[in-house]
Amino acid sequence: MTRDHQDSRRESPQNSSPAERLLFGGLGAGLIALSLRQRGGMGVVLGTGGALLLAGAAMGQGLGETLTRVRRTEDDHIKVQKAVTIGLDAGELYTFWRDFENLPRFMDHLESVKVQGEGGQRSHWVAKAPAGTSVEWDAEITADEPGRRIAWRSLEGATVPNEGEVEFRPAPGDRGTEIHVSLTYRPPGGTLGATVARLLGEDPDVQIGQDLRRLKRLLEVGHVPTTEGQSSGRKGPMKAEAKMYDNRRTS
Amino acid sequence: MKAVVWQGVNRMGVETVPDPQILQPTDAIVRVTKTAICGSDLHLMDGYVPSMVHGDIVGHEFMGEVVEVGAEVRKVKVGDRVIVPFPIACGKCWYCQKGLTSLCDNSNPNPGLAEKFWGYSPAGLYGYSHITGGYAGGQAQFARTVYADANLYKVPEGLTDEQVLFLTDILPTGYMGAEHCNIHGGDVVAVFGCGPVGLFGIASAFLLGAERVIAIDRFPERLEMARSYGAETINYEEENVFERLREMTGGRGPDSVMDAVGLEAQAHGFLGVADAVKQTTRVLESDRPHALRAAIMACRKGGTVSVPGVYGGLADKIPVGAFMNKGLTMRTGQTHVHRYLDTLTGHIQRGEIDPTRIITHRLSLEEAPHAYEIFKHKHDGCIKCVLDPWADPKDHAPVK
Ligand SMILES: [Zn+2]
Ligand SMILES: [Zn+2]
Numbered sequence: 001m002t003r004d005h006q007d008s009r010r011e012s013p014q015n016s017s018p019a020e021r022l023l024f025g026g027l028g029a030g031l032i033a034l035s036l037r038q039r040g041g042m043g044v045v046l047g048t049g050g051a052l053l054l055a056g057a058a059m060g061q062g063l064g065e066t067l068t069r070v071r072r073t074e075d076d077h078i079k080v081q082k083a084v085t086i087g088l089d090a091g092e093l094y095t096f097w098r099d100f101e102n103l104p105r106f107m108d109h110l111e112s113v114k115v116q117g118e119g120g121q122r123s124h125w126v127a128k129a130p131a132g133t134s135v136e137w138d139a140e141i142t143a144d145e146p147g148r149r150i151a152w153r154s155l156e157g158a159t160v161p162n163e164g165e166v167e168f169r170p171a172p173g174d175r176g177t178e179i180h181v182s183l184t185y186r187p188p189g190g191t192l193g194a195t196v197a198r199l200l201g202e203d204p205d206v207q208i209g210q211d212l213r214r215l216k217r218l219l220e221v222g223h224v225p226t227t228e229g230q231s232s233g234r235k236g237p238m239k240a241e242a243k244m245y246d247n248r249r250t251s
Numbered sequence: 252m253k254a255v256v257w258q259g260v261n262r263m264g265v266e267t268v269p270d271p272q273i274l275q276p277t278d279a280i281v282r283v284t285k286t287a288i289c290g291s292d293l294h295l296m297d298g299y300v301p302s303m304v305h306g307d308i309v310g311h312e313f314m315g316e317v318v319e320v321g322a323e324v325r326k327v328k329v330g331d332r333v334i335v336p337f338p339i340a341c342g343k344c345w346y347c348q349k350g351l352t353s354l355c356d357n358s359n360p361n362p363g364l365a366e367k368f369w370g371y372s373p374a375g376l377y378g379y380s381h382i383t384g385g386y387a388g389g390q391a392q393f394a395r396t397v398y399a400d401a402n403l404y405k406v407p408e409g410l411t412d413e414q415v416l417f418l419t420d421i422l423p424t425g426y427m428g429a430e431h432c433n434i435h436g437g438d439v440v441a442v443f444g445c446g447p448v449g450l451f452g453i454a455s456a457f458l459l460g461a462e463r464v465i466a467i468d469r470f471p472e473r474l475e476m477a478r479s480y481g482a483e484t485i486n487y488e489e490e491n492v493f494e495r496l497r498e499m500t501g502g503r504g505p506d507s508v509m510d511a512v513g514l515e516a517q518a519h520g521f522l523g524v525a526d527a528v529k530q531t532t533r534v535l536e537s538d539r540p541h542a543l544r545a546a547i548m549a550c551r552k553g554g555t556v557s558v559p560g561v562y563g564g565l566a567d568k569i570p571v572g573a574f575m576n577k578g579l580t581m582r583t584g585q586t587h588v589h590r591y592l593d594t595l596t597g598h599i600q601r602g603e604i605d606p607t608r609i610i611t612h613r614l615s616l617e618e619a620p621h622a623y624e625i626f627k628h629k630h631d632g633c634i635k636c637v638l639d640p641w642a643d644p645k646d647h648a649p650v651k
Pocket of ligand 2: 340341342343344345346347348354355356357358
């Protein structure tokens, strides 16, 4: 797949063929109709499945795309680009980010980053992996424009070669600064292998989005809000089983 | 402590639960002295708001006395008597600083969930499902409140609990609904729904300079209350609302129309039945938008539709042709409670608005399930229930 083609797919949600949409849409409607005649759990399952297919068809998303959602570049790299606006000026944000040891404070998959040597050009990164294991690599800064931009890349020998770039752009009006982040991971063997999934969760896009939101909250408010540990009527074993009631079978 | 807990669709119960604790240094614990049941609590009870979890403490209209503050709380002190606005402001983000507190960027701990439903996440709300943060609510003896300095509003001396309790939600909601009507001198405003928000919408429309307000409902006691606030009324079960509004406004239509009903509107005829079926199955439609349709159709050309009524998800057959061809403006949103508090407290202090008039029932917290029942079914002339978390349950005849 060419890069151009890839990009147009990325921007438009209408990325499944008309035939595909018609097929899944029809299937979805059929399942919903069927579910209305069923009682109990089966009806719910059919209805939910139907509605998901229908919604997918309406949004123009193919099933494969909906299920995996991991994006590849033409040479099978994973590239994630995300932006967030934070109500601080670019200088403050640059200073915070330039100290890479701050990154694990908001990047969930990182366990630690240690800056090494004079000028902090090199750093040692440790990322979390399942079952208490971790992945480590060394990285170096490849571009450093105070108040504007930082770029870095992993050094030879990294299990998952990766590079990153962050740009700080003044936002219009009194909105603060836009942070534009771009991360690229090159999983070994040219496959989307487990390694990256391990690093970034099932959906790197979502993961990085959450990381940036955590950064915003950390810097604007001082901490990330939580309801962990608040009182409720959930007790004992029910606590673990507690499920969200979801009436959202339309979306 | 005792608290009202969501136990599943149509099941609100009173349970003994652990007392709340300070979880973050900007928290404060409030001993709740008065709390109320809101119309939007009924949407939770009926299961039209997704992402409730069995055991969630509900309630987003509450006030009380601060009994504990976190290490970083500066402005609020133990012993302060406060109201707690239902949307949670962080006080620091762009939206909070612009006074758009119900759109706070930072206070919802589950923004990803909200983004799936709505594109972007609004503020966290107390006692109002996990899509808006999953914060435990205030229909309880104590409540954890967050970002205390940015949210807790100190009650001025000389005002009773009942005079200020509705500043947490429905009074500013009615006021913002009226403000969204964009009222100019001589304007006629129609208000669909004479529940608490509609009633405060009527009172606010007059405060903001409306010449006439026409209120629409079907319950005689609510219409009576609307008249006591100065409105003319239409009972939609007895008259054709569209024709009557047209006639009452010299054929022009009301300059602004407020939908103070929201997602569980009653409607007759084919569309009404279709909505009810679709919403009940929750497969095709989550909201029953009859009042919104009627508001769009009834509004005069070039007029304004204001929607303080709560909608949750997807609605069907909105007359967008009428909306476009008549050149209407629509304004809506969860209420930016914080920005109205000084103004409305002033109106209360000067006697220009008496929020206590809408209270029809005063019950103990233990009686909450009963209160939900009579409020939902409008039994016993119920317009607004206030609960006292520390009162003994009174004897009352069970409603069956
Ligand atoms: Zn409310
Ligand atoms: Zn905020």
